[in-house]
Amino acid sequence: MRPAHALAGVACLALAAFAYAQSTPSAAPDNAPVQTAPLEQAPPTWGDPKAGQTKAAVCAGCHGVDGNAMLQNAPRIAGMPERYIAEQLELFKTGQRTSGLAGVMMPFASMLSPQDMRDVGAWFAAQTPGAGVADDTLITSGPNKGLKFYQVGERLFRGGDASRGIPACMACHGPAGDGNPGPAYPALHGQDATYVARRLEEYRAGTTTYKNPAHFQLMAAVSKSLTDEEIRSLASYVQGLHAR
Structure with a gap:
């Protein structure tokens, strides 16, 4: 027969494990509602x-x-x-x-x-996104001489630049720029190049804000090392991407 104090110890461990299981948070599903409604209102459901x-x-x-x-x-x-x-x-x-x-x-x-x-x-x-055209003009001077203009952005989108701490854009936005619905990362394929360039410039300058600071800090960190040419080229490249 086990001593009473040993049985009590086992019971305490079991109780603690149960309490931990009940209190451990679980990850929100991809279709979790955006928690923005005041407490007195019903929370939003999956959209219609x-x-x-x-x-x-x-x-x-x-x-x-x-x-x-x-x-x-x-x-x-x-x-x-x-x-x-x-x-x-x-x-x-x-x-x-x-x-x-x-x-x-x-x-x-x-x-x-x-x-x-x-x-x-x-x-x-639920709508089908269109696509634009990337700029394939040949670069004739500077560090990217010999590349087509969109290829500078393509290189960053697909491979990033580890030497400057720039991750590949597709790591979050997907290989075809489809975005990620779970963390609410936007789709980029076919996006207007002028708009994309402006947003990257705002991130680089720190003049844009987000409720989720992680999103803002991530994009600000990515954009701060980009040159003007790289920003315009990235914008051109994603404009020419087609949805899968």
């Missing part, structure tokens, strides 16, 4: 693209009916992860994203509930 189509009608003026913007410097949002779109709308609504055309976006975003944001995101996520 049909409802989102109606709510997104006002977006067509700049972003296009299907999210494939025709205006220069207006981002293409067709095929973007739902969570990414919902998160950005919340940042505009709360004034946490202030750079670029935030002043244009804020009035529209301010009218949306968290569920509206999910629905709008679901509509655009």
Whole structure:
């Protein structure tokens, strides 16, 4: 027969293990709601693209009916992860994203509930993204002489530059620029080059903000070592990427 103190020790260990299991946090699933609603409101659910189509009608003026913007410097949002779109709308609504055309976006975003944001995101996520054309002009001078212009960006997108601490863009955004819906990394394929270049310049200058500081810090760290030519070339390369 085991001594009483040994049995008590086993019981304590079992109780501790149970308590630990109950208190250990688990990872949020990819379709976890964006937690932006006040406590007195019901949290948003996975978005409804049909409802989102109606709510997104006002977006067509700049972003296009299907999210494939025709205006220069207006981002293409067709095929973007739902969570990414919902998160950005919340940042505009709360004034946490202030750079670029935030002043244009804020009035529209301010009218949306968290569920509206999910629905709008679901509509655009279901659309087929278009693609632009990359600049294949031959570089005739400088350190990248002999390369086509987009190839400078392609090299960084696919391989990064370890000597400067620049990771490959595709590590987060995917080999074809499809983005990642889990951590809400945006899709890049076919994105307007002017818009991409402006965003990279804002990150490099530290003039853009995000509610999730990890996203901002990551992009700021990546962008700070990029030259003007590399930024423009990266922007051109992703503009020419086609969705899989």
